[in-house]
Amino acid sequence: MVDLHITSLSRSAQVAYQDLLRLHLEETASGLIGSVEARHRNGRTYLYDRFRIGTQMKSHYLGEDTPELRDRLASAARLKAEAEERSKSMGRLARLLRAEGMITTDRETGSLLLAFARAGVFRLGGTLVGTAAYSLFQGELGVRFDTDDLAQTGDIDFASFERLSVSLGDRVEEDPGDILKTLKFDPVPGVFDRQIWKWRQSSGAAMVEFLTPAFGEEVVKPLPALGVSAQALHYLNYLIANPIHAVALYRSGVLIQIPRPERFAIHKLIVADRRSGGPDQGKSVKDRGQAAFLVTLLAQDRPDDLADAYSDALSRGPRWRHRLTSSLSKMPETRDILSTLVK
Structure with a gap:
């Protein structure tokens, strides 16, 4: 019989993680500029921040409509006023989690996730998958992982639904390809059509790939909201349906999206x-x-x-x-x- 050595994080660590996740979600809601607009597509409702810049009206995608998101947005003014105190609390909670032994995200992955989060990759439907996502279940499930369990394969994979990316009507603030070049990743053109959906680290073995569910042939497809192309794969639609928020433990935490x-x-x-x-x-x-x-x-x-x-x-x-x-x-x-x- 295989012993899987499941060890729970301490109660204080589990509470600290949930508090840190809550504060990051509140930080996101505090950025509301204008009024909340609901848009309905394919039986789902999506919320947007609609505001005016000069003579033009702009829309900023906020997320799929949920009671929790509505509540946070309703408190945007209060949350904005609490920004300084919230920032201090996030730093304190991150330090507590490190002291409790929660395994942190390495510097290279953490800087990449932070840059992608600031650009809006996760806000616009991007979901971290693979071993990098697996490592973040330690906070969600309240368990302690061994370092061997989290050994990286060298791949950092992101996935998103093509139809969602097309329909959102919003776009990342900086292209992931430009971010990756800054972080010393080189594009790897496809063998046949030369489309780029993956990047290789110039001085290491890390590979970043963008994926999307295949509803038919496994071909490369565009993800307009994320400003990238992605390799379509079967079975991926099951994995990234109804993803959840998580915090990667880098600096004061990075709010991202992972599978259930x-x-x-x-x-x-x-x-x-x-x-x-x-x-x-x-x-x-x-x-x-x-x-x-x-x-x-x-x-x-x-x-x-x-x-x-x-x-x-x-x-x-x-x-x-x-x-x-x-x-x-x-x-x-x-x-x-x-x-x-x-x-």
């Missing part, structure tokens, strides 16, 4: 099988390890969320079920846990 942990776990089972026999086969071991850890933890703490995510994936057709069954055949303990949740 239960969807991340099930998606890793699918990706692990997809990589078997391919050039990325070595990564499938890490995929299964991350999935096993999250399934074991979520089965204890969030069994309903995990059961819903697994049932959703199983309901999507024989190809999905085959991928899951193939990975779980190598993971009998994880298979047994999931089988008890979904009859």
Whole structure:
């Protein structure tokens, strides 16, 4: 039997993380300039900050409409007045989390996430995926990760829905490609069409990639809101549906967006099988390890969320079920846990 060594963060660390996340969300809401405008698309409602500059009306995307976002926006004036005190509190909470042993984001990744956050990448639908996102579940789930669990593959991946990017009517304040060049990343043109959706670090092995769900062929597609192109991949729509906010522990924290942990776990089972026999086969071991850890933890703490995510994936057709069954055949303990949740 494999011992996954699940250790909880202290109660003070868990409270500090939730407070830090709340303060970052309030910081975002405090930037409201004009009035809140609701726009309806495809059964969803999106909120915008609508304001005038000279004789022109401008719109700034705020996020999908939720009661929590509405409440924060309603308190924008008060939140703006509390900016100085909030900044001090964020610094104090970040120091407390470091003292409690929460693993921080390395300098290179942290500076990249901060630059992307300031440019609006996460506000406009960008979601951090892969091992970089996995590391941030330590705060969301209140657990302590070993450094081996967080060993980077060298990739920092971002994903977004193409249709959302097209329909938002807003754009990043600085192109990610320009940010990456400043941070010493070189563009890597595609083999066939020369489109650029990934960048390689000039002096290291890190690779930044932009991805989008494939609804058909896995081709390169534009993400207008983010100002980049992205490689379309199957199964990614499942992973980035209904993402959550998280704080990367760099400086006083960076507010970003990551997948839901239960969807991340099930998606890793699918990706692990997809990589078997391919050039990325070595990564499938890490995929299964991350999935096993999250399934074991979520089965204890969030069994309903995990059961819903697994049932959703199983309901999507024989190809999905085959991928899951193939990975779980190598993971009998994880298979047994999931089988008890979904009859």
